[in-house]
Amino acid sequence: MRSLFRGALILFVFLFAVAAFAEGAEKRDDCAKPAKSPALATGCQVLDDFMTAFNSRDSLKWAQTLNYPHVRLSGNEVIVWSTPEDYAKANDLQQFAKATGWHHSRWAWRQLVQTSDDKLHFLVEFTRYNDAGKPTASYESLYIITKVKNRWGVQARSSFAGVAIPGSAF
Secondary structure (H helix, E strand, O other): OHHHHHHHHHHHHHHHHHHHHHHHOOOOOHHHOHHHOHHHHHHHHHHHHHHHHHHHOOHHHHHOOEEEEEEEEEOOEEEEEOOHHHHHHHOOHHHHHHHHOOOEEEEEEEEEEEEOOOEEEEEEEEEEEOOOOOEEEEEEEEEEEEEEOOEEEEEEEEEOOOOOOOOOOO
16 A cells, blocks of 8 residues: 555656646747757657648558657546557548548647656657648647557647547647
8 A cells, every 4th residue: 555655646746746847848840950950850750740740631650750659648538549450440630630620730839758678758748730821720739659569659648639539639
């Protein structure tokens, strides 16, 4: 019981520290100059590939930028996909565009906040745009990028974007 309490306390302190950091952080785009470190350059490339695939509206291509199992936390909902095929099947980008008026998305900023040899934590903000090029929404998020079987990909995401289509990643 004591170790459970200690673990919960450590988790609470960690989450509080991340939230406090994010709330007071300067909104800079570390990826504007990714040559600062190999870890930053790697993470920025993964995020760029993720966004390029998302904007292509090719669900399988987008799914292939991720590592599995892939986890998305949005609001009070946690969704886990086991394979790229499962992810692509649940995330029809054409349907998302039609249902929401979405045309494309862009990173507003990306900040690398924690690194290890096989994991990177990025605080990010992305903006969704309609076909007239007008922003429709912006969301701050946490993206966790991992190296699995010598391949980097987005393993988990947590945001306040909500779920536009039940069971989807958007």
